[in-house]
Each structure stands twice: as structure tokens, then as C-alpha cells.
Amino acid sequence: MKMRGFTLIEVLLIxxxxxxxxxIIIPRFSIGSKRAKVQSCEMxxxxxxxxxxxxxxxxxxxxxxxxxxxxxxxxxxxxGIPTCPVDQTSYTLAATPVYRVTGHREGAGTHTW
Numbered sequence: 001m002k003m004r005g006f007t008l009i010e011v012l013l014i015x016x017x018x019x020x021x022x023x024i025i026i027p028r029f030s031i032g033s034k035r036a037k038v039q040s041c042e043m044x045x046x047x048x049x050x051x052x053x054x055x056x057x058x059x060x061x062x063x064x065x066x067x068x069x070x071x072x073x074x075x076x077x078x079x080g081i082p083t084c085p086v087d088q089t090s091y092t093l094a095a096t097p098v099y100r101v102t103g104h105r106e107g108a109g110t111h112t113w
């Protein structure tokens with residue numbers, strides 16, 4: 001009578017191969033997730049900067065640096081201004097030299113991959 005099944009060595013080899021694959025895949029997934037959040041932050045900055053310029057050309061003045069006037073105007077952000085997906089902070093404008101969203105850039109603090 002011949003018994004069928006896996007030997008201990010075969011089971012160990014499978015466990016080792018799965019461990020090696022997990023060691024390669026898991027870090028890549030977390031890096032990809034961080035990269036997506038940074039790119040989403042960059043896109044949010046671009047949309048907000050475009051809305052700030054539109055506000056200037058429509059209203060004739062620059063919006064407040066904390067963006068409260070754009071936040072309350074449904075024509076610009078009906079669902080509200082998003083927060084940064086990387087660190088959940090609010091976007092603000094720098095008044096000098098030009099009105100642009102500052103911080104929230106790749107390489108600035110938490111915005112690295």
C-alpha cells in the first residue's frame with residue numbers, strides 16, 4: 001500500500017516560496033499606495049490653483065488665504081475643498097509672490113515616496 005501526500009521538505013519549500021513572494025509584493029503595494037496619495041495631492045493642488053485664478057478673473061480680487069470664500073461658494077467647490085490625502089491637512093494659499101497652494105509638494109515632509 002502506497003501512501004500519497006507531501007513530504008515535510010515539499011511543504012517547507014512551499015512555505016519559503018510564499019514567504020519570499022510576500023516579502024516582495026507587500027512593500028511594493030505600500031509604496032504604490034503612497035505614490036497614489038502624493039499624486040492625488042498634486043492633482044488637488046492643481047484644481048485649487050485653477051479655481052483661485054478663475055476666482056481672481058471673475059471676482060476681481062484674490063480669495064482669502066484660508067480659502068473660506070471659495071469654500072462657501074457652490075460655483076467653485078460644491079462638495080467642499082478636499083483635504084490632502086497624504087496627511088489630511090487643509091490647503092492654504094501663499095499670498096506672495098503669487099497666490100498658489102504651498103506646501104503639499106512631493107519632497108516636502110510627508111509627501112515623499
